[in-house]
Amino acid sequence: MKIDILPKNENDVIQKDIISKIRDFINYKNLEPGDKLPSERKLSEKFEVSRSNVREAIQTLEFYGLLISKPQSGTFIADIGPVAMNGMITDILRLEKADFKSLVETRILLELKTVKLASLRRTDEDLKQIEEALDAYSAKVENGENAVQEDLLFHLAIAKACGNSTINTFMLTITPEIITNFTKYHVCDKNIAFIGIQEHRDIYEAIKKQDPQLAKEKMKVHFKMLYQYCYNIKN
Amino acid sequence: MKIDILPKNENDVIQKDIISKIRDFINYKNLEPGDKLPSERKLSEKFEVSRSNVREAIQTLEFYGLLISKPQSGTFIADIGPVAMNGMITDILRLEKADFKSLVETRILLELKTVKLASLRRTDEDLKQIEEALDAYSAKVENGENAVQEDLLFHLAIAKACGNSTINTFMLTITPEIITNFTKYHVCDKNIAFIGIQEHRDIYEAIKKQDPQLAKEKMKVHFKMLYQYCYNIKN
DNA sequence: AGTTCTAAATTGGTTAACCAAATTGGTTGA
DNA sequence: TCAACCAATTTGGTTAACCAATTTAGAACT
Numbered sequence: 001m002k003i004d005i006l007p008k009n010e011n012d013v014i015q016k017d018i019i020s021k022i023r024d025f026i027n028y029k030n031l032e033p034g035d036k037l038p039s040e041r042k043l044s045e046k047f048e049v050s051r052s053n054v055r056e057a058i059q060t061l062e063f064y065g066l067l068i069s070k071p072q073s074g075t076f077i078a079d080i081g082p083v084a085m086n087g088m089i090t091d092i093l094r095l096e097k098a099d100f101k102s103l104v105e106t107r108i109l110l111e112l113k114t115v116k117l118a119s120l121r122r123t124d125e126d127l128k129q130i131e132e133a134l135d136a137y138s139a140k141v142e143n144g145e146n147a148v149q150e151d152l153l154f155h156l157a158i159a160k161a162c163g164n165s166t167i168n169t170f171m172l173t174i175t176p177e178i179i180t181n182f183t184k185y186h187v188c189d190k191n192i193a194f195i196g197i198q199e200h201r202d203i204y205e206a207i208k209k210q211d212p213q214l215a216k217e218k219m220k221v222h223f224k225m226l227y228q229y230c231y232n233i234k235n
Numbered sequence: 236m237k238i239d240i241l242p243k244n245e246n247d248v249i250q251k252d253i254i255s256k257i258r259d260f261i262n263y264k265n266l267e268p269g270d271k272l273p274s275e276r277k278l279s280e281k282f283e284v285s286r287s288n289v290r291e292a293i294q295t296l297e298f299y300g301l302l303i304s305k306p307q308s309g310t311f312i313a314d315i316g317p318v319a320m321n322g323m324i325t326d327i328l329r330l331e332k333a334d335f336k337s338l339v340e341t342r343i344l345l346e347l348k349t350v351k352l353a354s355l356r357r358t359d360e361d362l363k364q365i366e367e368a369l370d371a372y373s374a375k376v377e378n379g380e381n382a383v384q385e386d387l388l389f390h391l392a393i394a395k396a397c398g399n400s401t402i403n404t405f406m407l408t409i410t411p412e413i414i415t416n417f418t419k420y421h422v423c424d425k426n427i428a429f430i431g432i433q434e435h436r437d438i439y440e441a442i443k444k445q446d447p448q449l450a451k452e453k454m455k456v457h458f459k460m461l462y463q464y465c466y467n468i469k470n
Numbered sequence: 471a472g473t474t475c476t477a478a479a480t481t482g483g484t485t486a487a488c489c490a491a492a493t494t495g496g497t498t499g500a
Numbered sequence: 501t502c503a504a505c506c507a508a509t510t511t512g513g514t515t516a517a518c519c520a521a522t523t524t525a526g527a528a529c530t
Contacts, residue, residue, distance in 0.1 A: 052515075069482070078415070079415050080415070082384075095403070102399045102401040105401075149322075152319060153318065156326060160329075166337040166341040168326075169333070180300070276511090306491070306512050
């Protein structure tokens with residue numbers, strides 16, 4: 001049985017190293033918005049790493065909106081001044097993998113917002129999809145099966161209906177990790193599931209009635225157990 | 236003068252196409268957690284696209300925690316059941332670029348939380364760094380210079396102090412887009428900046444006093460103008 | 471002097487050959 | 501019968517050669 005605690009992906013280390021070198025270069029040359037970075041080839045030579053490593057690092061910084069790379073043209077500094085650029089990169093380098101407590105805390109924050117917004121902004125089509133997710137969940141539970149997936153799809157359906165693309169994206173990014181950790185820590189055992197049906201239905205009804213305050217309350221009830229659980233984890 | 240409205244990155248289109256094909260394959264073969272996906276070579280052949288395209292698609296799904304690729308071994312289905320897998324991929328394919336309104340709405344939500352948490356959990360070191368960011372901001376404003384960058388670094392310093400890695404990451408991802416849009420829509424003109432100094436200081440003092448409720452109130456005041464502005468944008 | 475055109479150099483992206491780790495399947499030996 | 505071992509295959513990752521779009525510099529012409 002192989003235990004792979006902290007492979008600490010060698011790759012991540014050199015990528016972070018490259019990112020910090022890019023930051024240093026930007027500072028040293030006082031590059032400003034719109035300025036061009038040296039070509040990938042030159043950077044790989046300068047930093048003595050492979051070009052694909054440089055590409056990965058650039059892609060990461062592009063994901064965070066700090067660089068913009070244009071085909072057959074070059075990689076450019078985004079419309080962010082040197083101070084923010086420097087601060088952002090430093091923060092990015094310091095980022096750690098999310099712990100379960102942070103995940104749950106964030107999920108609760110986001111979902112108390114999505115139910116309110118969904119209550120206010122939902123279309124009839126949204127409501128229909130939420131209902132379908134609810135039915136799928138109920139059916140699984142009543143059949144005695146594990147319904148963790150259907151549970152979360154219900155919540156994602158609400159997120160989709162909240163009319164905020166950013167929050168929706170965030171919900172999508174944390175959901176898989178939530179599922180994994182739920183399985184790992186044995187949250188959501190079957191005995192809870194039956195209570196869950198009614199709680200989900202209450203939330204659904206509130207959204208249907210377009211009552212944001214009620215919806216939020218029902219969501220709070222739904223999260224009560226999770227909330228307590230979350231704050232008792234050792235980490 | 237070239238206008239590049241919606242380059243609609245040809246690349247994104249084929250990547251989304253590949254992702255949907257991967258989803259279809261997973262469904263067709265009823266792949267479950269732990270199952271292995273065909274090799275990148277076979278997939279590229281099967282889908283009639285280049286291997287690097289397949290790699291990109293896999294990396295995207297890996298980012299969302301749906302696949303796990305192990306060197307010299309293969310790419311595996313994450314610990315998420317077929318129902319959730321299917322729903323998640325469908326949602327991901329439907330994701331659109333965030334609009335300004337969503338960004339601001341989300342930022343306000345996150346920051347009303349970060350100030351509260353920062354008030355409760357900040358270390359002395361955190362406080363020191365927030366103060367430094369505040370001073371840098373004040374200096375710029377009093378000097379009559381544009382201080383958008385220092386403004387946001389102050390807010391990021393608070394996010395860092397909130398002790399929630401997930402929220403911190405989210406703040407980092409939306410900040411560059413916020414800056415870009417601020418510049419574009421001319422939010423935060425100089426006349427506002429002077430009021431901003433006092434508002435920032437109030438927030439800082441509340442965090443220093445470790446008074447989460449006060450901190451949240453002060454942050455609300457600070458966002459008042461932004462809040463109104465945000466809801467008057469056409470999109 | 472200024473504009474236009476063209477060809478060479480530069481660019482990010484793509485492809486295909488290569489690598490080393492890991493898996494696999496069969497053989498060997500007890 | 502089964503455990504141990506070894507070699508062949510398969511894997512994701514890496515490298516380097518190649519491509520086409522873009523930029524550039526300067527020649528050519530007005």
